Amino acid sequence: MSKERDTGLTQDEPLIFEQGGRGRRGYSLPRWDVEEVEADDLVPPDLLRKDLEGFPELSEVDVVRHFTRLSQWNYGVDSGLYPLGSCTMKYNPKVNEEIARMRGFANIHPYHPQDLSQGILRLMYQLEGLLAEITGMDYVTLQPAAGAHGELTGMMMIKACLHARGEKRRKVLVPDTAHGTNCSTSTIASYQMVGIRSNERGVIGPEQVAEQTDEEVAAIMVTNPNTLGLFEENLSEIAEIVHRRGGFVYCDGANLNALMGIVKLGDLGVDVVHINLHKTFSTPHGGGGPGAGPVAIKKELAPFLPIPVIEKIGETYRLNDERPQSVGKMRAFYGNFGVLLRAYAYILSMGAEGLRMASEMAVLNANYLMRRLKDYYYLPYDRPCMHECVFTDRFQEKHHVSTLDIAKRLIDHGFHPPTIYFPLVVKGALMMEPTETESKESLDRFIETLIKIAKEAEEKPDLLRQAPQKVKVRRLDEVLAARKPKLKWNANK
Numbered sequence: 001m002s003k004e005r006d007t008g009l010t011q012d013e014p015l016i017f018e019q020g021g022r023g024r025r026g027y028s029l030p031r032w033d034v035e036e037v038e039a040d041d042l043v044p045p046d047l048l049r050k051d052l053e054g055f056p057e058l059s060e061v062d063v064v065r066h067f068t069r070l071s072q073w074n075y076g077v078d079s080g081l082y083p084l085g086s087c088t089m090k091y092n093p094k095v096n097e098e099i100a101r102m103r104g105f106a107n108i109h110p111y112h113p114q115d116l117s118q119g120i121l122r123l124m125y126q127l128e129g130l131l132a133e134i135t136g137m138d139y140v141t142l143q144p145a146a147g148a149h150g151e152l153t154g155m156m157m158i159k160a161c162l163h164a165r166g167e168k169r170r171k172v173l174v175p176d177t178a179h180g181t182n183c184s185t186s187t188i189a190s191y192q193m194v195g196i197r198s199n200e201r202g203v204i205g206p207e208q209v210a211e212q213t214d215e216e217v218a219a220i221m222v223t224n225p226n227t228l229g230l231f232e233e234n235l236s237e238i239a240e241i242v243h244r245r246g247g248f249v250y251c252d253g254a255n256l257n258a259l260m261g262i263v264k265l266g267d268l269g270v271d272v273v274h275i276n277l278h279k280t281f282s283t284p285h286g287g288g289g290p291g292a293g294p295v296a297i298k299k300e301l302a303p304f305l306p307i308p309v310i311e312k313i314g315e316t317y318r319l320n321d322e323r324p325q326s327v328g329k330m331r332a333f334y335g336n337f338g339v340l341l342r343a344y345a346y347i348l349s350m351g352a353e354g355l356r357m358a359s360e361m362a363v364l365n366a367n368y369l370m371r372r373l374k375d376y377y378y379l380p381y382d383r384p385c386m387h388e389c390v391f392t393d394r395f396q397e398k399h400h401v402s403t404l405d406i407a408k409r410l411i412d413h414g415f416h417p418p419t420i421y422f423p424l425v426v427k428g429a430l431m432m433e434p435t436e437t438e439s440k441e442s443l444d445r446f447i448e449t450l451i452k453i454a455k456e457a458e459e460k461p462d463l464l465r466q467a468p469q470k471v472k473v474r475r476l477d478e479v480l481a482a483r484k485p486k487l488k489w490n491a492n493k
Ligand SMILES: Cc1ncc(COP(=O)(O)O)c(C=O)c1O
Pocket: 086, 087, 088, 146, 147, 148, 149, 179, 181, 223, 252, 254, 255, 276, 279, 291, 293
């Protein structure tokens, strides 16, 4: 195999059903020393599976190798640079995994009596305090299982607070640079979403907000830094405008990895902010799996926090369910403890200085990438960025090469593509987030590959249009895959 092909992406692994041979076994057991009984004599017939036509018969080695090879097809943060903007895949420190596996943590059960769970409750209480400190807010709930779930929790608290004030407001303002989930959340929370256009600097102007804000506005949902990777520099002024009319300021703080230790969102007039632990605090992230999107709030919203709330009375921690104005339970028990624990370990191991440095490095890396690539890829907002930068395919258009082609060609070079066609506010977006953990060498390799691809677009555009070529499956028919997904193996097809 040539060096370039040796990426682990190119192995041609058959399905497990296509492997093995008749009579092959993955185990060997000693002879029975009890009388053999037919399964039919013990198990009711409707529970007995009879027909396993085509079921594979494999040895232990066959099975181990099959799944190991499949695992090598995956590209993850532990394989190489993962430049997905917005849905960032972050470094997962191995020390966090060690800590999460400690018996006291791993074996804890949510039905453990509170007296015997004091350490766990203390840890969660302290994590709430740390997140409140980092965001400049008063209280935190750890319950939501993801960023979008945190958004819904936050909007429900705003709605409950307005209800308690006897106000029935209908609208939520959402800028075009907000994350897509902000639009969905405002709709799911039964508000009418009112769009706000960003200005020529790629941020929201106070004038646009003032024009749209009236007594019907329940809240504005601002993503900061926004999805163009730019800091919403007018946020304090915008907050004042919205507050003057009695509305709330919701900040999507999923991009907190650009701000930690530098800016406290609470100081900018934010009333509610959610945090994506997988984006900022290095917890594992994948496939909609167990995550955490804690929500930090200002005092006024405290009565509406989800139950149970962790309280400290003297030196004792307890879970309080007796909160009549609460929005209720947002998640079974207290949230995804294993994820919260990893974030806690990360914050303590980094310390205040370390967290600030992580943000500074994330911003530095993104700006380095942006500066070095801006002669090769069109930069719609040519100004310093935060933790991610957004290019478009405008320079490549004349060669009939699109963002999709560039992304697919990166796969041939052994890189995971960046986020594409998002944010929607620019056409043909290529959104890159290098994160704070990439070394200069790895950034340079990525940059040089992208420069090479920009040259290929001019000289050999077909190479890009036909990419990826060095993988098992090339371009998929995504419409067919979505409309007619094949989710089950069938012996006859
Ligand atoms: C800015 C922003 N807001 C919200 C979300 C939604 O978070 P989640 O995917 O955890 O629901 C994301 C995605 O990571 C995001 O980048």
